[in-house]
Amino acid sequence: xxxxxxxxxxxxxxxxxxxxxxxLGKSKKAQITLVDKNTNHIWKPLLHExxxxxxxxxxxxxxxxxxxxxxxxxxxxxxxxxxxxDKKQLTLAAIYDDNQELLIAExxxxxxxxxxxxxxxxxxxxxxxxxxxxxxxDSAHQALKFxxxxxxxxxxxxxxxxxxxxxxxxxxxxxxxxxxxAELYHVATLAxxxxxxxxxxxxxxIHLLEAGPGILPALPKRITDAVRHELKALGVEVLxxxxxxxxxxxxxxxxxxxxxEATMMVWxxxxxxPDYIKDQxxxxxxxxxxxxxxxxxxxxxxxxIYVIGDCCGFEQADGSWVPPRAQxxxxxxxxxxxxxxxxxxxxxxxxxxxxxxxSLVNLSRYxxxxxxxxxLTGDSMFIEGRIARFVYMxxxxxxxxxxxxxxxxxxxxxxxxxxxxxxxxxxLH
Numbered sequence: 127x128x129x130x131x132x133x134x135x136x137x138x139x140x141x142x143x144x145x146x147x148x149x150l151g152k153s154k155k156a157q158i159t160l161v162d163k164n165t166n167h168i169w170k171p172l173l174h175e176x177x178x179x180x181x182x183x184x185x186x187x188x189x190x191x192x193x194x195x196x197x198x199x200x201x202x203x204x205x206x207x208x209x210x211x212d213k214k215q216l217t218l219a220a221i222y223d224d225n226q227e228l229l230i231a232e233x234x235x236x237x238x239x240x241x242x243x244x245x246x247x248x249x250x251x252x253x254x255x256x257x258x259x260x261x262x263x264d265s266a267h268q269a270l271k272f273x274x275x276x277x278x279x280x281x282x283x284x285x286x287x288x289x290x291x292x293x294x295x296x297x298x299x300x301x302x303x304x305x306x307x308a309e310l311y312h313v314a315t316l317a318x319x320x321x322x323x324x325x326x327x328x329x330x331x332i333h334l335l336e337a338g339p340g341i342l343p344a345l346p347k348r349i350t351d352a353v354r355h356e357l358k359a360l361g362v363e364v365l366x367x368x369x370x371x372x373x374x375x376x377x378x379x380x381x382x383x384x385x386x387e388a389t390m391m392v393w394x395x396x397x398x399x400p401d402y403i404k405d406q407x408x409x410x411x412x413x414x415x416x417x418x419x420x421x422x423x424x425x426x427x428x429x430x431i432y433v434i435g436d437c438c439g440f441e442q443a444d445g446s447w448v449p450p451r452a453q454x455x456x457x458x459x460x461x462x463x464x465x466x467x468x469x470x471x472x473x474x475x476x477x478x479x480x481x482x483x484x485s486l487v488n489l490s491r492y493x494x495x496x497x498x499x500x501x502l503t504g505d506s507m508f509i510e511g512r513i514a515r516f517v518y519m520x521x522x523x524x525x526x527x528x529x530x531x532x533x534x535x536x537x538x539x540x541x542x543x544x545x546x547x548x549x550x551x552x553x554l555h
Contacts, residue, residue, distance in 0.1 A: 299336030
């Protein structure tokens with residue numbers, strides 16, 4: 127029986143495991159195994175809401191083992207550390223409990239077809255002090271760590287009766303940094319409803335630092351101008367053309383010989399593929415350390431290894447690389463599922479063609495702006511407000527339907543509406 131091994135349970139990996147589980151796993155035509163170092167899944171574009179406390183991983187997350195049992199695949203908890211492409215064997219690191227007692231020893235998994243969907247991590251560009259003093263939002267665990275610290279600071283500042291402000295500095299003017307900045311003002315306002323009478327958005331000061339000439343560099347100028355205007359209206363200090371040289375306990379040192387003081391610091395400036403991929407020395411990598419692939423999304427120089435999502439380096443005809451976005455991962459997962467099925471039927475594989483459906487930036491409850499790519503004209507259409515918010519949420523709904531199916535997907539949407547009515551709007555622990 128063919129063993130299809132998928133490493134990484136992010137947007138692309140989980141959708142692929144679900145689809146192949148339905149097509150092959152349930153009927154015992156192939157064994158489908160999903161590997162992830164975490165035990166549950168949160169859609170990565172929502173991690174800024176986990177960090178702020180707007181989203182509760184306990185109710186909005188997907189437990190891999192339970193999901194696997196319902197959808198025809200197996201789940202292995204573990205962290206990928208080594209690959210022997212010749213032997214078609216993957217090594218997973220040992221797992222220890224909180225007391226450093228061994229739970230599961232290091233182990234090897236064999237495969238016939240391997241799909242790498244390991245995602246990306248923040249790129250600190252080896253900036254001194256960043257790893258010691260900054261939070262990142264690469265995973266739900268890191269987002270929750272930031273959230274706990276944020277709530278502790280809210281409690282401290284709620285006891286003060288002076289005009290002191292909680293300074294938060296965010297490095298990176300991409301979607302994560304921009305959306306987190308807006309979300310933090312929203313939760314500071316919500317905190318006043320839940321017993322923190324002295325806490326409000328006025329006690330929050332956020333600095334958004336971007337090394338380039340403008341925030342959201344991948345988006346059209348009209349969108350970036352609209353977002354900048356909204357952020358400044360909230361009170362965010364947007365510092366463009368500001369490169370960080372180092373971080374310390376007090377804040378960021380910038381290349382302009384300035385200093386941005388901060389109590390909490392977040393690094394959201396760029397992404398890269400985890401360093402252990404480079405250590406494998408069996409893949410061709412681009413400058414972002416992405417694995418360079420063929421038109422069929424196979425790692426160059428291999429026959430049995432596909433690559434999807436943020437770790438996939440797909441060069442388009444115009445010389446640009448497919449951007450690391452959730453919509454890219456979704457499209458890649460769909461193609462790889464098709465190609466695996468076509469390969470089993472001895473049919474020629476299809477090439478990947480990326481379709482940019484546009485980009486949206488959600489500024490919490492304050493605004494949503496973005497552009498949609500027109501299917502008929504090829505032009506982009508600027509949208510904002512409620513329509514943009516509806517489209518933004520539709521992307522998440524499509525992901526839910528892809529991994530749960532239409533019936534359960536619709537039920538989950540109903541449950542979320544009920545939860546919003548009965549649960550606190552801010553996670554307080």
